Amino acid sequence: MNKSFQPDSTAEKIIGGAHTNREHDSASKHVTGAAIYIDDMPEAAGTLHGYLGLSARAHARITALELSRVRDAPGVVAVLTADDVPGVNDISPAGLNDEPILASGEVKFYGQPVFAVIAKTRNAARRAAQLADISYEDLPFATDVKAAMEAGHPDVCPPLTLQRGDVEAGLEKAPRRLSGEMHIGGQDHFYLEGQIAMAVPGEDDEITVWSSTQHPSEIQHMVGHALGVPSNAVTVQVRRMGGGFGGKETQANQFACLAAIAAKRTGFPVKIRPDRDDDMTITGKRHDFHVAYDVGYDDDGRIGAVDATFSARCGYSSDLSGPVTDRALFHADNCYFYEDVRLRSRPLMTHTVSNTAFRGFGGPQGLLGAERIIEEIAYQLGRDPLDIRKANFYGEAGRNVTPYHQTVEDNIIERIISELEESSDYQARRKAIIAFNKNSPVIRKGIALTPVKFGISFTATWYNQAGALVHVYRDGSIHLNHGGTEMGQGLNTKVAQALAEEFQVDFATIKITATSTGKVPNTSATAASSGTDLNAMAAADAANQIKDRLIDFAAEKYSVAKDMVVFEPNRVRIGNQTFTFAEFIEQAYIGRVQLSAAGFYKTPEIHWDRQTGRGQPFYYFAYGAAVSEVSIDTLTGEYRVDRVDVLHDVGRSLNPAIDKGQIEGAFIQGMGWLTTEELWWDDKGRLRTHAPSTYKIPLASDRPRIFNVKLAEWSENRKRAIRRSKAVGEPPFMLPVSVLEALSMAVASIGDYRVCPRLDAPATPERVLMAVERLKAGG
Structure with a gap:
């Protein structure tokens, strides 16, 4: 096979090739x-519009479903229920037959789609959907992880255990030991373009679906099953999405299937686009996690043994909760070697919308658990957490095997940390912050430097x-x-x-x-x-x-x-x-x-045996690190991010401008997850944070006042990746763990850094204030 000619520095070069800055093509x-999204496309004559009718219970049997007023409403052409699905009424990506397109007989979360209205206009469909009369027999429900555990809820899919060494013996022989727990909140995708699908019927069994999806082939597969036709009858088109972040990997299935069913039934094109409130209610989120850990370590802060359980709020069905909770375990080591380790997942069923993929796919939650362990050890020993990190980094043979038995062969985290520590002037700034906090009665500051090691590849090997x-x-x-x-x-x-x-x-x-x-x-x-x-x-x-x-x-x-x-x-x-x-x-x-x-x-070389918990699920790792400095108001809990310095590894960048943009965007989105974005269900099981008015994503005013982002330009992927580049989408999402830990240091200053504040995520101003008050009270 011929290899491309590589011009030297004096030769003529192509315009806009690899390793050059080039603006996004759109x-x-x-x-x-001018960018065309599905809702901008000209509608064919006779195009109909759909809207979904949602349940008003978190868990109940449907005792009566009266839709006559819906059918009689102005402009209504058809009303679909589960009985109108010509093929299989299921869109479970895991193939567990646990996620109906439309609920039948029983609803399992507040806002679950029960029927669909197809009308001549979207407004007519939307108004008609409110006219249904549904009677329920209420059943017990639980919406959070702890309540689900107390109620004895089952796992929605098989859990995973990763183990290496003798954990019990490792904990027993450790000179020091600590245990604790942490709650990590979920996150809404908040894409700019909401879920939308448009289906155009064709001859015989053919249909064309325009979908805002990250997974066209899965839409093709699901639509085929829902219609009872082979995949060759279904064509799925995607020009662009207005954001996805994982929220359109499986969640677009429902809208595409309903549009397709309605189009084939009526013979006209059908478009479905929910309002933002309904979109946020109907679609899955990032998984909440409860992490419980037991750790043995020595006087130098070196970790000997870790026993941790990662329990997740998965929702009413499996969706992608299996691989998400698996991936949390894959990243529960981050950059650190655990001599004896046992990591367990618990993907718990809850009566909430089924949670799904989100940028990082469980990795951020696992990594955050690892960083909490490091932070706890540092406060126990009265040390800078950065020292504890360095003491536990993966290293040479004997300290380079992960809990899933993959050898870390491309480790560059020590160089990343060393260069960032020097370029950000971390040590001098930390000393200055400690001095500032001694003399500041109200405003307290914090600083933290945290690393990232993120595995690249689908852990479902066939997706690679x-x-x-x-x-x-x-x-x-x-x-x-x-x-x-x-x-x-x-x-x-x-x-x-x-x-x-x-x-x-x-x-x-x-x-x-x-x-x-x-x-x-x-x-x-x-x-x-x-x-x-x-x-x-x-x-x-x-x-x-x-x-x-x-x-x-x-x-x-x-x-x-x-x-x-x-x-x-x-x-x-x-x-x-x-x-x-x-x-x-x-x-x-x-x-x-x-x-x-x-x-x-x-992708070559990768393999994974889930039954034994062994393999090489990742082709390579991407690395990075960030230093964040924050200021908090101890009277209100409010805070701001004063400065962030990032050094990130993208190998030999295909497009440095786009890669830097991805890093900046990932950092702000990750910062939102860890500080302001909070999902809240009430005592009836209703999601109350379902609109921009109740759900706070970061604003321009929340950005770091100083934001320095650099690529590790010396890095080059050692594997045969495209032109020695590395992936950039997910790894930088975890860099703002440094913001959470900087907030923790600022709070800890109230107690002279003797106690780990154990901030849960998101560390909202309320949580920061409560942590400050606990430390003031000596707790």
Whole structure:
């Protein structure tokens, strides 16, 4: 296979290729409003609109469902119930048959869809949905983790245990020991574009679905099952999403299936878009976790043994709770070696909406548990938590095996920490903060430096595959289609940059088209930070197939050796002749060379045996670290983030500008999860934080006053990833753990740093104030 020509620094270069700053391909469209989303698409004549009727109980039997007033309402064309699903009334991604499209007989969370109204206008459907008369027989319910444990709720899916060594013996022989617990709150995705689907019926059993989804192939699969038709009858199209963050990996299934069922039943296109309040009520969140830990360590803070249980609020059905809680355990070590370890998950059923994927996919909750353990040890010993971190980092042989028995071979965390510690002037600033706190009666400051090690790959090994379709047209322009989905993260731009590098053509030569199951089949979700890793490699494979044919053609036509056919910037050199890329492609077309290829890539080396808890689930690790400085008002609990310094590892960046943007965005979103975004259910099981008026995401005023983000430019992926880059979507989400720990230090100053404040997340001003008051009271 021919490798791309790499021009030297003095040679002409292509415009917008790999390893260069380039704006997002739709950036100007985003800010001008020219970007087309599903709700912007022109509607075909006769398009109908759907709206969902929701349950008003957290757990109950439906004793009567009277929908006559709904059917008789103005503009109503059809009303769908579970009985109207022609195929299978289930959208469980885990295949456990526990997630109905529409509830039948029993409702298991407040706001569960019971019926759907299809009307001539969205407003008519919305109004009619309020006219249902549903009678219930109430049943017991529990909405949080502790209540579910006390009620003896079952796990929604099989739990996991990771174990290495003898935990009981390790705890027993440890010179020191501590135990504790932590509650980690959930988070709403709060994407800018809400859930939406539009289905257009076709001939026979065919249907086309436009869906705001991260997983077109799963939509195809679910719609096929719901309609009782094969997957080849269903085409799913995705041009872009207005944000996803994991909330559109499985949660789009329900809306797409209902739109498709309604379209086939009525014979007209059907669009479904819930209001923001209903969207937040109906769709899953980041999992809340309760973490209980027992830790043995020595006088230097080195951890000997860890026994921890990670219990999660999963909701009424399995959804992706199994792999989410698995991944929490995979990251419960973060950057630290545990000599003897046992980590257990408890994916608990609760009477709430079924929780789902969210940026980090359980990893942030596991990592936060690890950092709480480090923090506890530091306060017990009266040490800087950074010293305890350094004492426990993965190291050489004997201290480089994870709880799931994968050897950490690419560890660069010590260099990351060392460089950031120096560039941020961490030590001097910490001393100055301690001095400031001694003389400040109201405002207290805190600072923390925390690391991140995040595994890259789907832990479901079969998802680590991707396809791409590349056409080179006779004028030299290139059509690119791949199985990933664009949700604002710049995936299309980076894949196109990688393709431009392979062909050595300018970025403008390439046209990126909507993701379609009719072009690239059996795609994996754009998730697990794998979008670029998988799809860019698939596109590169397609390019190299075409290039191999072109090289064979040129070598034969011009009677030269194959190694004398070289792709240079926007040209092809054949022996001592040079042609523009377009001229050469025209020659190849005339010569009947196939100028199209379907590329494919599967991640090598990875394997995982869940039964034994052993394997190599991750192809490589991405690393990073952040220093955060905060100030709190001890009279109100209010606080601000004064400064943040980040050094993050993205390998050899395909696009530094986009990667920095991803890091900045991830940091702010993670900061929101840990400080302001709080989910709250009332005593009737109703989610009350279901709108921008009641759910507080970070504002521009909440951003760090000073925000320094740098890439570890010396880093290069040691694995055969696309042009030695590393994933960037999820790993930086965990950097703002440093904000939570800085808040903890500021609070701890009230008690002269002798007691760990044990702040739960999110550390809202109320929680900060209560922690301050506890320490003032000597607690």
